[in-house]
Amino acid sequence: MSxxxxxxxxxxxxxxxxxxxxxxxxxxxxQVYDLAYGFVNDHDDAEDVAxxxxxxxxxxxxxxxxxxxxxxxxxxxxxxxSLDRLKQRKRKMKRQVSLGESESMELAxxxxxxxxxxxxxxIERALHELPTLQxxxxxxxxxxxxxxxxxxEILKCSEGTVxxxxxxxxxxxxxxLQDLYEE
Amino acid sequence: MLYEFAxxxxxxxxxxxxxxxxxxxxxxxxxxxVLKEGMRLVRPRRRKPSQEHSEMYWRNFAFRVExxxxxxxxxxxxxxxxxxxxxxxxxxxxxYTIAFAASITxxxxxxxxxYGRVLPTLKESDIQPTxxxxxxxxxxxxxxxxxxxILLVGISNISVPEGxxxxxxxxxxxxxxxxxxxxxxxxxxxDERAQYLVRALEKILIELANMxxxxxxxxxxxxxxxIYQENMLxxxxxxxxxxxxxxxxxxxxxxxxxx
Numbered sequence: 001m002s003x004x005x006x007x008x009x010x011x012x013x014x015x016x017x018x019x020x021x022x023x024x025x026x027x028x029x030x031q032v033y034d035l036a037y038g039f040v041n042d043h044d045d046a047e048d049v050a051x052x053x054x055x056x057x058x059x060x061x062x063x064x065x066x067x068x069x070x071x072x073x074x075x076x077x078x079x080x081x082s083l084d085r086l087k088q089r090k091r092k093m094k095r096q097v098s099l100g101e102s103e104s105m106e107l108a109x110x111x112x113x114x115x116x117x118x119x120x121x122x123i124e125r126a127l128h129e130l131p132t133l134q135x136x137x138x139x140x141x142x143x144x145x146x147x148x149x150x151x152x153e154i155l156k157c158s159e160g161t162v163x164x165x166x167x168x169x170x171x172x173x174x175x176x177l178q179d180l181y182e183e
Numbered sequence: 184m185l186y187e188f189a190x191x192x193x194x195x196x197x198x199x200x201x202x203x204x205x206x207x208x209x210x211x212x213x214x215x216x217v218l219k220e221g222m223r224l225v226r227p228r229r230r231k232p233s234q235e236h237s238e239m240y241w242r243n244f245a246f247r248v249e250x251x252x253x254x255x256x257x258x259x260x261x262x263x264x265x266x267x268x269x270x271x272x273x274x275x276x277x278x279y280t281i282a283f284a285a286s287i288t289x290x291x292x293x294x295x296x297x298y299g300r301v302l303p304t305l306k307e308s309d310i311q312p313t314x315x316x317x318x319x320x321x322x323x324x325x326x327x328x329x330x331x332x333i334l335l336v337g338i339s340n341i342s343v344p345e346g347x348x349x350x351x352x353x354x355x356x357x358x359x360x361x362x363x364x365x366x367x368x369x370x371x372x373x374d375e376r377a378q379y380l381v382r383a384l385e386k387i388l389i390e391l392a393n394m395x396x397x398x399x400x401x402x403x404x405x406x407x408x409x410i411y412q413e414n415m416l417x418x419x420x421x422x423x424x425x426x427x428x429x430x431x432x433x434x435x436x437x438x439x440x441x442x
Contacts, residue, residue: 055251
């Protein structure tokens with residue numbers, strides 16, 4: 001989709017044109033899902049986050065001032081919604097642990113023997129070992145291949161910070177993945 | 184820049200510079216090898232998670248979003264209930280509503296007429312000449328860059344012994360005040376370059392403001408890296424002197440209440 005077409009669709013959606021909004025959803029739904037999955041690492045949660053993101057866009061598109069690209073604004077919502085979901089999950093897990101249900105915790109953190117897992121599962125697992133901001137940077141910049149400037153706009157930090165986190169994140173993941181191989 | 188080099192995203196000139204540097208710097212060369220190894224292991228997914236779902240799933244996705252959006256819209260009780268109540272009141276108390284609306288209209292009209300007589304008409308000489316606000320804005324910018332420079336120089340020079348933490352309460356408070364000032368400036372009519380710099384600086388200040396009160400060396404290093412990589416101190420100094428020179432007496436007057 002060209003930038004002009006996207007701009008037109010955004011303008012029409014702002015005026016309440018449902019057909020235009022539907023087209024925007026259809027164009028971005030897969031990217032939004034993939035990005036959300038990168039954070040939450042679960043298909044059900046990724047679907048829920050992706051839907052929630054578009055509902056948020058639906059209700060707040062009138063306040064979108066088009067100073068940034070629509071996709072940048074959209075990805076920022078995906079990132080924030082996914083991070084909120086992770087926080088909720090963490091709180092839920094803490095509650096479960098405090099109630100003495102250690103079994104569910106074990107299931108969530110230990111999905112099975114490493115040799116049975118696909119390589120992509122190793123990556124997802126290592127990714128979730130990283131601190132939140134580092135993980136966001138690695139997903140957006142390295143895995144999704146977005147430019148550094150766009151990532152800095154999405155995460156509201158400087159380009160320098162993006163580079164630093166990317167460097168540290170990749171180094172840490174290298175160590176984690178090498179450890180997995182050695183095992 | 185090593186990452187961009189490893190991904191072959193640099194232009195020819197930059198690439199050549201990095202290659203020349205790498206030829207003479209063992210540390211950076213070793214770092215590049217580590218980074219490349221990390222990139223090789225963390226390669227982008229071959230199969231995207233969205234491909235796990237069928238075409239039918241994606242065909243219905245937009246429909247499901249619309250359904251959910253409509254449902255969440257229906258769950259917005261405040262606005263809906265208010266309008267429902269207003270509509271209901273209007274339906275059952277129509278004569279009273281009309282009488283109430285008419286009396287409000289008369290009061291408003293009378294108010295407008297009265298103010299029209301009391302307030303003098305605005306003369307052209309009452310409007311401020313355009314030069315005065317420009318100077319005012321320049322003064323505020325100069326002041327903002329001056330304070331930011333002091334803060335960032337402080338952060339750049341702070342020394343933290345390995346393994347120890349340092350109290351950053353004052354710096355975080357200063358950063359928060361400067362963020363407020365940046366947001367105020369962003370609403371003023373400032374030139375594009377100043378706006379760009381104010382926004383870039385704001386990102387660094389947000390990072391500083393969001394740090395813990397007691398930070399260790401790696402935390403501070405992140406902020407420092409942002410300052411160095413954006414060449415922020417140099418850019419602030421240039422901007423400060425530019426706006427200072429544009430003032431009539433060349434000296435900024437400190438203003439603090441921009442909240």
